[in-house]
Amino acid sequence: MAKRRDLLKAGAMAVASTPAIFGGAALPRMAQAQLCRPEGIRSPLTEPDSPPVRNYTEPLYIPPAMQPVDPATLTPPPDPNRHQRFDEFQPAKHYVQRFTEGLWNYHPDLSRLNPLNAVFGGFGSIAWMMNGATPGETLVARYGEPVFVRRYNDLPSTENAYMPIGLPYTSTHLHNAHTASESDGYPMDFFAPGEYWDYHYAMMYARNDPREALASLWYHDHMVDFTSTNVYAGLSAMAIFYDDLDTGDENDPNPEALRLPGTYGKYDNYLILHDVRFDQNGNPAYNVFDTDGHLGDLITVNRKVTPYMEVEPRKYRFRIVDGGPSRLYELVLSDGAEMIVIASDGNLLEEPVASKSLVMGPANRHDVIIDFSRYRPGDTINMLNIMEQINGQGPTGRRLEGPDRMPVMQFRIKPLEGPDNSRIPDFLRALPPINLNEVVAEREWVFDHDMGLWTVNHEFFDPTRIDASPQQGTAEIWTFRNAGSSWAHPVHVHFEEFQVLEWNGRPATGVLRSRKDVAMLGPNDVCKAFYRFDDFLGRFPIHCHNNVHEDNAMMKRFDIVPNKGGHHGGDSKWRR
Amino acid sequence: MKKTTRRTFLAGVAAAVPVVATAAVVPDAAKDNPAFKTCPRATGGKNAHRFPQVLVQDQYKQKAWFYEDLLADKLVMVSFTSVKGEDYYPMLSNLVKAREIIEDRVGKDVHMYTVTTDPYRDTPEDLKALADKYGAKWRFLTGAPEDIREILASFNARGSLYGLTWIGNERTGRWVKKPSQLQPLFIAEAVGRLSTGKQHKPFLVDMLVKNTISRGVPGTQLLAAVREEVKNQ
Numbered sequence: 138m139a140k141r142r143d144l145l146k147a148g149a150m151a152v153a154s155t156p157a158i159f160g161g162a163a164l165p166r167m168a169q170a171q172l173c174r175p176e177g178i179r180s181p182l183t184e185p186d187s188p189p190v191r192n193y194t195e196p197l198y199i200p201p202a203m204q205p206v207d208p209a210t211l212t213p214p215p216d217p218n219r220h221q222r223f224d225e226f227q228p229a230k231h232y233v234q235r236f237t238e239g240l241w242n243y244h245p246d247l248s249r250l251n252p253l254n255a256v257f258g259g260f261g262s263i264a265w266m267m268n269g270a271t272p273g274e275t276l277v278a279r280y281g282e283p284v285f286v287r288r289y290n291d292l293p294s295t296e297n298a299y300m301p302i303g304l305p306y307t308s309t310h311l312h313n314a315h316t317a318s319e320s321d322g323y324p325m326d327f328f329a330p331g332e333y334w335d336y337h338y339a340m341m342y343a344r345n346d347p348r349e350a351l352a353s354l355w356y357h358d359h360m361v362d363f364t365s366t367n368v369y370a371g372l373s374a375m376a377i378f379y380d381d382l383d384t385g386d387e388n389d390p391n392p393e394a395l396r397l398p399g400t401y402g403k404y405d406n407y408l409i410l411h412d413v414r415f416d417q418n419g420n421p422a423y424n425v426f427d428t429d430g431h432l433g434d435l436i437t438v439n440r441k442v443t444p445y446m447e448v449e450p451r452k453y454r455f456r457i458v459d460g461g462p463s464r465l466y467e468l469v470l471s472d473g474a475e476m477i478v479i480a481s482d483g484n485l486l487e488e489p490v491a492s493k494s495l496v497m498g499p500a501n502r503h504d505v506i507i508d509f510s511r512y513r514p515g516d517t518i519n520m521l522n523i524m525e526q527i528n529g530q531g532p533t534g535r536r537l538e539g540p541d542r543m544p545v546m547q548f549r550i551k552p553l554e555g556p557d558n559s560r561i562p563d564f565l566r567a568l569p570p571i572n573l574n575e576v577v578a579e580r581e582w583v584f585d586h587d588m589g590l591w592t593v594n595h596e597f598f599d600p601t602r603i604d605a606s607p608q609q610g611t612a613e614i615w616t617f618r619n620a621g622s623s624w625a626h627p628v629h630v631h632f633e634e635f636q637v638l639e640w641n642g643r644p645a646t647g648v649l650r651s652r653k654d655v656a657m658l659g660p661n662d663v664c665k666a667f668y669r670f671d672d673f674l675g676r677f678p679i680h681c682h683n684n685v686h687e688d689n690a691m692m693k694r695f696d697i698v699p700n701k702g703g704h705h706g707g708d709s710k711w712r713r
Numbered sequence: 714m715k716k717t718t719r720r721t722f723l724a725g726v727a728a729a730v731p732v733v734a735t736a737a738v739v740p741d742a743a744k745d746n747p748a749f750k751t752c753p754r755a756t757g758g759k760n761a762h763r764f765p766q767v768l769v770q771d772q773y774k775q776k777a778w779f780y781e782d783l784l785a786d787k788l789v790m791v792s793f794t795s796v797k798g799e800d801y802y803p804m805l806s807n808l809v810k811a812r813e814i815i816e817d818r819v820g821k822d823v824h825m826y827t828v829t830t831d832p833y834r835d836t837p838e839d840l841k842a843l844a845d846k847y848g849a850k851w852r853f854l855t856g857a858p859e860d861i862r863e864i865l866a867s868f869n870a871r872g873s874l875y876g877l878t879w880i881g882n883e884r885t886g887r888w889v890k891k892p893s894q895l896q897p898l899f900i901a902e903a904v905g906r907l908s909t910g911k912q913h914k915p916f917l918v919d920m921l922v923k924n925t926i927s928r929g930v931p932g933t934q935l936l937a938a939v940r941e942e943v944k945n946q
Binding site for chain 2: 294295296298301302304306327329362363424425426427428429587588589590597599601689690
């Protein structure tokens with residue numbers, strides 16, 4: 138285990154070199170409050186608190202895997218002409234999802250307050266759901282098995298909706314699958330109540346390179362101007378991609394397989410974090426007039442308020458995603474124990490990194506392995522958030538201590554039910570090489586604030602304007618710059634993963650040495666990233682994944698265009 | 714605005730003085746904190762509790778309760794500028810263009826307001842001159858400075874320049890905001906998207922993306938095309 142000990146050291150260094158998102162002057166709490174004028178206090182602290190809720194009393198909800206349907210039952214049948222390279226990647230699995238309005242039991246302490254229980258004949262808080270649940274079913278897919286999902290918008294019209302926020306139009310983004318534009322959930326590709334949209338996921342590695350494999354993804358609404366509220370209302374869920382290396386089977390006889398803790402729903406689980414504020418009726422509350430961001434006062438995990446999970450004293454894989462809208466987290470275990478980080482933004486690292494805390498912003502993912510074998514049945518360990526944040530702009534720079542730490546969830550140790558054959562290999566997946574000779578362009582994207590809204594390159598989102606047109610089959614260097622000195626912007630680019638060349642002028646180490654799709658920019662951070670553009674054409678957004686900033690114009694459009702040199706792998710006959 | 718309408722409106726104001734509500738729930742974080750205060754809130758609509766209970770007056774010196782008379786149960790477009798601010802951050806000519814796209818609806822089922830960001834200086838006369846200068850045919854609002862400040866705060870507006878236009882439908886409680894200098898097409902589109910019933914048009918811009926903008930039609934022609942599009946629907 139000498140290697141592991143080395144990793145521990147690397148982990149300590151990784152913490153030290155983690156991008157500084159702890160900017161912000163460390164003002165005492167009262168002084169901070171005095172900065173805010175009474176009539177314009179820039180903080181959700183003026184929002185009423187949620188009703189009292191008992192922590193760790195609800196079991197964690199584990200969404201089932203999506204179940205395929207017979208394609209013959211799809212009327213009309215899938216239209217190959219709507220999709221790029223459909224014939225090449227004919228769907229192996231077909232799924233149907235229906236988006237509806239209904240009740241979701243976030244917590245009985247909230248559900249029992251809701252007068253809508255009588256209206257719906259149920260028990261819960263008002264929610265927009267996928268196939269009757271939020272999070273929706275998990276898409277468990279394998280590379281080489283293309284997926285087709287038909288999503289029906291069965292939400293009520295705006296005037297008939299009980300959900301007080303959001304707009305019942307939806308466009309679903311599978312974050313950050315290598316998906317053609319028409320299936321990617323572009324913000325303007327939304328569909329109305331009564332309509333459906335077909336999504337085709339080719340399940341191909343970018344550039345057919347297994348080193349480009351994605352593992353932990355999530356899918357969520359991406360409706361223009363209403364992403365934050367629609368996701369908050371319930372339109373988010375998870376996806377897992379397996380392949381021959383990361384198979385999801387810890388007993389896999391294939392010597393190549395990593396045998397990470399599995400299978401899905403048992404020892405391989407997804408935790409999606411949303412911070413929610415509830416009104417006095419137990420329904421989600423949201424201030425649409427706060428363009429800085431929304432903060433909830435209760436943490437939900439898989440849409441259960443501070444749940445518990447019974448675990449065996451053995452290794453588990455948790456894929457943790459910050460589902461937003463605006464909160465950043467630093468997650469710790471209550472006993473200060475280490476977690477082994479194996480993936481960043483859903484992509485396996487080359488080598489695991491041990492860390493006592495996980496810093497993540499909206500849409501960031503961390504896959505971690507927690508080894509509960511050090512505990513005994515009956516023990517409990519809590520997961521807590523220690524990052525202080527008092528408004529939607531970003532963290533204050535202080536850590537929460539003692540009783541101020543926010544409860545996230547609880548692990549309860551139960552007796553072991555069988556042998557733990559899972560491993561934490563010392564080497565996971567190689568990173569694809571970076572060839573700077575392929576770079577044909579450099580671009581800079583500056584994230585800033587103007588006139589109460591958020592800007593990229595000093596401009597507001599205009600979906601008809603194309604701000605970059607990278608050619609298919611080429612590489613570019615993109616620099617993301619946070620011009621703000623007191624706020625954070627998780628920058629997300631659709632379709633392609635990037636590798637960090639430099640973060641604030643220094644090479645990436647630790648968890649940052651990975652393929653990523655969200656650059657969590659702290660105050661004044663600069664991230665220089667290497668991109669390649671291949672396989673599909675079309676329009677994609679680049680935006681801040683603080684959903685509230687995103688809805689407030691912090692978005693740009695880039696189009697991947699055919700390579701005039703002609704040496705690309707895409708289908709050049711495709712035209713939108 | 715026609716005279717008869719204004720008279721009816723005046724009568725309405727006199728007859729119905731809204732009930733003043735105070736904030737019922739004070740969050741723990743704000744208790745005993747001198748930086749926080751509560752103020753009378755409007756009542757009766759989807760987002761009433763977000764708005765102050767204050768009187769405003771327009772460039773014709775017509776008085777109105779800001780929420781009950783101007784927002785409640787209406788589809789509105791609220792922008793913010795001042796006589797001075799317009800010099801530094803001009804938006805009225807752009808909003809005039811946005812209004813042209815939906816001119817059939819303005820004053821009927823869409824109501825436009827511009828709230829002054831400088832209530833200390835801007836009198837109704839000043840605002841009338843400002844509106845007339847740009848041909849802005851909608852209501853410009855001012856009032857007691859402390860009241861206007863409460864209105865600005867409710868839209869998260871700070872300082873004497875504030876470049877957002879808020880489009881809201883208080884029948885459904887949905888609001889979006891667009892930069893006031895954004896292509897007027899998008900501002901008009903937001904109105905269509907938040908409209909209900911026959912006037913509801915979710916896809917105005919994207920249809921044009923496919924049909925018009927992608928073909929490189931210049932701005933003025935585009936605007937004409939949009940107006941045509943809106944009329945035909």
